[in-house]
Structure formats: C-alpha cells, structure tokens
Amino acid sequence: MKQVELIFGITISKIQSLDGDVNYTNKKYLITDDIGTKYILKSFPDENEWILAKEESIVLDKIGNRLSFKVPQNIRLPDGSMFFEYENDKSKLLAHIEGRFIADVPHSEELLFSLGEKIAELDISLQAIESPVLSSRILFWDIQNTHLSLPKIVFIGEAERRKLIQYYIDRFITFVLPVQHLLRHSIIHGDLNDYNILVDGDCISGFLDFGDATYSPMVNDLAIAITYLMLNKQNPFEVILPIIKGYQKHISLTKFEVELLPELISSRLCISLCNSAEKKHLGQDNDYVLISEKPAWDLLELWSRTNPIEIQNYFLEAANFREDENVAENEILKIRSRVSGKSLGLSYEEPIHMTSALFQYMFDNKGNSYLDCYNNIPHVGHCHPAISRVISNQIRTLNTNTRYLTDAFNRCSERLLEYFPKQLTKIFYLNSGSEASDLAIRIARTITRRKTVAVLEHGYHGNTSTGIEISSYKFDGKGGNGIGSNILKLPLPNLFKGKFISAKEYARHAINSLEQLPEKPCAFVAEPISGCGGQVPLAEGYLQILYEYFAANGIIAISDEVQTGFGRLGNWFWGFEMHNVTPDIVVLGKPMGNGHPVAAVITTAEIAEKFSNGMEFFSSFGGNTVSCEVVSSVLEVIETESLQKNAKLVGKYFKDELHILKDKFPIIADVRGEGLFLGIEFYTNSGQPDKLTANLIKNKLKEKLILTGTDGPFDNVIKIKPPLCFTKDNVDSFIDKIEDILRNNKPSA
Numbered sequence: 001m002k003q004v005e006l007i008f009g010i011t012i013s014k015i016q017s018l019d020g021d022v023n024y025t026n027k028k029y030l031i032t033d034d035i036g037t038k039y040i041l042k043s044f045p046d047e048n049e050w051i052l053a054k055e056e057s058i059v060l061d062k063i064g065n066r067l068s069f070k071v072p073q074n075i076r077l078p079d080g081s082m083f084f085e086y087e088n089d090k091s092k093l094l095a096h097i098e099g100r101f102i103a104d105v106p107h108s109e110e111l112l113f114s115l116g117e118k119i120a121e122l123d124i125s126l127q128a129i130e131s132p133v134l135s136s137r138i139l140f141w142d143i144q145n146t147h148l149s150l151p152k153i154v155f156i157g158e159a160e161r162r163k164l165i166q167y168y169i170d171r172f173i174t175f176v177l178p179v180q181h182l183l184r185h186s187i188i189h190g191d192l193n194d195y196n197i198l199v200d201g202d203c204i205s206g207f208l209d210f211g212d213a214t215y216s217p218m219v220n221d222l223a224i225a226i227t228y229l230m231l232n233k234q235n236p237f238e239v240i241l242p243i244i245k246g247y248q249k250h251i252s253l254t255k256f257e258v259e260l261l262p263e264l265i266s267s268r269l270c271i272s273l274c275n276s277a278e279k280k281h282l283g284q285d286n287d288y289v290l291i292s293e294k295p296a297w298d299l300l301e302l303w304s305r306t307n308p309i310e311i312q313n314y315f316l317e318a319a320n321f322r323e324d325e326n327v328a329e330n331e332i333l334k335i336r337s338r339v340s341g342k343s344l345g346l347s348y349e350e351p352i353h354m355t356s357a358l359f360q361y362m363f364d365n366k367g368n369s370y371l372d373c374y375n376n377i378p379h380v381g382h383c384h385p386a387i388s389r390v391i392s393n394q395i396r397t398l399n400t401n402t403r404y405l406t407d408a409f410n411r412c413s414e415r416l417l418e419y420f421p422k423q424l425t426k427i428f429y430l431n432s433g434s435e436a437s438d439l440a441i442r443i444a445r446t447i448t449r450r451k452t453v454a455v456l457e458h459g460y461h462g463n464t465s466t467g468i469e470i471s472s473y474k475f476d477g478k479g480g481n482g483i484g485s486n487i488l489k490l491p492l493p494n495l496f497k498g499k500f501i502s503a504k505e506y507a508r509h510a511i512n513s514l515e516q517l518p519e520k521p522c523a524f525v526a527e528p529i530s531g532c533g534g535q536v537p538l539a540e541g542y543l544q545i546l547y548e549y550f551a552a553n554g555i556i557a558i559s560d561e562v563q564t565g566f567g568r569l570g571n572w573f574w575g576f577e578m579h580n581v582t583p584d585i586v587v588l589g590k591p592m593g594n595g596h597p598v599a600a601v602i603t604t605a606e607i608a609e610k611f612s613n614g615m616e617f618f619s620s621f622g623g624n625t626v627s628c629e630v631v632s633s634v635l636e637v638i639e640t641e642s643l644q645k646n647a648k649l650v651g652k653y654f655k656d657e658l659h660i661l662k663d664k665f666p667i668i669a670d671v672r673g674e675g676l677f678l679g680i681e682f683y684t685n686s687g688q689p690d691k692l693t694a695n696l697i698k699n700k701l702k703e704k705l706i707l708t709g710t711d712g713p714f715d716n717v718i719k720i721k722p723p724l725c726f727t728k729d730n731v732d733s734f735i736d737k738i739e740d741i742l743r744n745n746k747p748s749a
C-alpha cells in the first residue's frame, strides 16, 4: 500500500478487504487514511475486467457531476490519469461514498418515491452515453440474458425449486426474449440491488458499483431495483406504486414496458437464485452471494401463488395504465350458451372465468388466486414446465401415429409397464378415460363372446355409448335411460351407512347375483375407490373374494384407475394394489398426461393375443409421439419430485386434520379416502344426508378462494383430489377456511 500512499499523498491507517461478486476476479479494499477519509481501492488482475472498469470510469466521469446524487468517481493521479499499477495489476482509487445502504433502513413511501426518481435521473443521463465496450458485453446477470442461467438449474438441489425456476425461465424465453428488442435500450446500471443504493434520510444519496453496466432495455434498471426492494417485505407489492410514481415523474413508461415488468422481476430472481446455487455448488458462496437467497425464494414462491393479473395490475395501476375492463361478465356465459348445449355443465352457482394456473393454484379473470383442491387431471401440477417443454419440443420434431416405429412409443410403454405386476405386459393407447373404458369392454366382449358387464352402483366410467351403458352414475342419474339389459348392477361395497356391514356380505351378495344370471358376465368393472360414489373405498377384502370368483369363472376383472392411479393414493401407485388384487385389464386416463389427452388400456399377453382376431386396433391420436413423450415426462416428474411420497405424507396430514375437524363438528359424518384422494361426508343433526351443507361449504370455500367439488348419491360429499404437489401449508389453509365456515354456519336440521 506504500505505493498508493506515495501516489496520492495519503497515510493509510486501515485496510479492509471487501467481499465482492465471485464472478469477478477484481479485488476491493476499503482504505481509511490517518484523518479518517475513506477510499475504495479496486485492482484488476484480469485484462478484460480492467478494460470494462476503465470504460465504467470514463462513463461515470462523464455523468458524475451532472447528477443530484453521488456515483463512484475515480480520484485522478497528479498527472490527471485515472489508473495506476498496484502489485502489477491495473488499479483505481475511488472516493468512498458515505451513506447507509437502502437494505439497512426502513422503506418509507418518500424514500421509495425518491428511488424511482433517481433511477429515472440516472437512466436519462446514461441515455446520452455511447459505449461500444459496454454494449458488446454479454452478461448473465443482465435480465435480457436470463436464458443463460438455464444450465445452472442442475445446481438447485430441491426438485420443487428447480421446477419453479424452470417455469419462470421458460416464461422469459417464451414471452420476453422474442419481444425484448422492441424495448427502449440504453446503457444501464445493471445491478441496482439494495446494497448498491445509498440513502440519506428519505432521499437516495448515491448509487454504487457500476460493474454490471451494459446496453440493455432501460426498464431493466427499474425492474432490478424493484426486485430487491420487494425482498423481505410483508406485502412486497406495496413498494411498486411509489417507485414507479417517482420514476414516471421523469420518464414516462410505455404500457409495453409496464406489462413486461412482472416477467423481468421473476427473471432477475431466477438469475440470482441460479447464481447462488452454482456458487454454493462450487464452494464459492459468501455472504454477498447468499444474502438475498432466502428472500428471493420467498418472493418467487409468492409470485407463483399469485394471480398474474393481480401482479400486473399493481404495475399498471402504479403507472396509470389500468382501464376498467367493462366486458360484461355474463357475455362469456352467453357466448358459451350460444355455441354449445345446456348439458355442458359448469361448476358453481356463479361460474369462474379462469385465465391461468400454476402448480396447485388457479387464477381467474378478476385477479383472484385459488387453491386448487379439486383438479386431479393436472396431476403433477398445472402448467408444469417439464410437461410444457416436452410437448413444445416434441411437436416441433415429430408427431405421428402408431403405424410407424417411434422411440417415444417404446420408451413410454416400457417405462409405464414397469409400474405394473408382471402379468400385465401389454398396452394400448387412447385419448380419454372414456375411450379406454370403452376399449376394455370391447376387449372383454370380443374375447369372451359374452355381452353382460357387472358394474357397481354409482360408478362412472366414461361418456361414450358404452361408457354410459356401464355407468350407473349416468344411467341411473338425471336423463339416464335406466339399466340396460346387458348390465348387472351390484351394490357399492360401502362400509359407511351401506347396505351391508362387511366386505364378505357384499361379496356374497355379488356372487349370488352373478350366479343367478343366465350367462356369466364378460367383465366386472370398478374403481378401487369410487369417486362418483362419494370417495368410497371399496370394503377391504371385497375385491379379493370377487377376483377369485372371476378367475374361476372366466370373468375379466377391470380396474378403472382413471382417478386413483399414478401414485395419488400415497401408499400405492395403483388403487388395485390397495386391495391386494391383480386385474386382467387396467383403465388409465386423466393424470397420465397431466392435462394432455392421453389414456391407455393395460392388459395381459394372453388377453392381447386373443384380442388380435384380425381386426386392426388403431387410434389416430392414441400413442402418438407427443402423447408418449408426455407420459414419460409425467412418470419422470412423479419420481424426481417424489410425488407419491408427498401424496402419502400430505394426504395423511390432511386426513388427520379432517378427523380433528370431524370431532369438533358432528355434521361431518365421515372422513375417508387415501393419500390425496379424500372425501368429507355431511349428515344433518337428524341423520339425513346433508346436500345443502355440502354445497353451501363448497360455495363458501370458493368465496374463500378454495376449489372443491361435491359428489356421491346424495351429493353430500366434498371431494378433495388436488395436484400432487399440494403442501401441508395448503392443508392448513384449507382447514382454517372450512373450520371458519363450519363455525359460522348453522347446521341443517
């Protein structure tokens, strides 16, 4: 340091090394001289960093004295130059700027307004700068290069979190990357994090560290500052208005810039989190790298739970762009009624107009964010990035049918069949659960040359003609034609207020009914837990007795796993495993494609062989390349995110909490189900099925932004079957809200 003393004519009394961004090799020291004046010494072992530092100093020299706040200024050498050699490295000495970091002080509205103003002032001054050196940098920290962080996702240990980052980087690639060139560009600061902003009272007094200055969309400076100011806040959205108002005092934002701000903020969070993960992996983490990690995760998680319309409205409102959309709410309903028939049902007395969804949340057009406790089709979560990606990639590569050989078909089939008992080795793909049920019955009828199908009361298996024929839920329900001559309906083996009190009695009764038929049925079809029956697990032991009888009598046992399959039940991957039986045919649907229409029939080699009677089996879309890749991806996600285990743990917690609730509120007559496939049954004080209460609760839960549904023969059962990424916190929020409703509503008499 002698050399520094000599050059600048100071006597150094203290030297403190400062932590910096480990992505750079430059060294940074805080120096105090004998009269207490502080300086920053920066030296640059790397030639490129030095070139950039030189450019940065030139830029700051140009704008520095025209600003109403401080920015780093080089202290010139006696000969007027700005750099010198220190320990063989090019170095510069900067005047230390006094002040407190904005990270360390409370954020009053005045302060945030001042921040907006000063960012605008800085941006205006930088607009006048031209710098080919800074313009040619490609910086991963720069929001316009968010996609460069994608390869770092592997360093994020938790699958849940990888999913979140993948989702938001995908959003950047899809919604920002193709249009960002249309934004106003200039040299920007590039790193207005809360440790680069200095305050004096309610005013911004300086901006530090222009080391990330680059040519980028100007709005990125604002986005970065807002990102860091939102961290560690009870209500992060409150900071938006004063900052934007302050900024707009000097620079008018375009609507396009404002609309992109939420994406730019989530992008910056992703960059920061990928960087922390990488540095931790490389053992290069320090306080500087990790300081914003936890709050950044909190903010990104909050982002994912919040309706994008609500988020965007904070920005639009702050920038005075929000217009009240006067689209008549019932216009959508009117069009729908005009273009389709009344039989197309809607949930809720007042239907919801959904506009987007993410993981276990759904978002409506009014900005509401719902917790989805009901939709089991997005099994691994709404809009899961792995699924979106695979669809998008495969549809750009090949999407063809099963008349050609494809790797996707083989890969998916081999992988899926691994989940089944060894007898079940053959697969046929279709597009819906209904088609799969239909094919299952067709196979049974073809190979047995018999027509009758045994079904359970209240069962539902599909919307095709055969689907309706075998679904008591439909043929016995409103508008149904009653039972067909080819159908034998057996009582649902329900141990809660059912016809019999044991599995054996139900089974005996079933076998008696079967024995009385003039000809044995070709098949028996049932769900392991009856969904439309009101989430009723078939009495334990029932299927075992019946399946033995079926085997002895050439009756094909079909398990409909459309609702219960793919790990939802927690302890078992398939519902039939819960009953310790192996079906001859398994029907798959819904969760299999996470919303992409794909379904399948799984069966034995013997049945598949007998079904090959010369007639080709072909489905235009069944088993297409995209669908197969989707199914492989769903299985992959179930494994990597341990979703079956999650269904087990969270499902048990959910059921336990519901049991506690049942003890408090006698109108809850039964709580049942497995994993994340649960039902709550309501009875009145006088012992009648309580449809009124179940429906009231369903609608009140909707008002409290929780989605459920009701079902069962009396429509008095609330069904719970959320995406499997459901958490214990989600359970708590469900329990709090339903408890509140139960407390404040009089039970029916």
Ligand code: PMP
Pocket: 431, 432, 433, 434, 435, 437, 460, 461, 462, 463, 527, 531, 560, 561, 562, 563, 589, 590
């Ligand atoms: N089986 C069961 C048990 C179902 O719940 C459903 C759909 N609710 C189906 C079959 C029919 O599936 P899809 O709607 O895909 O045709």
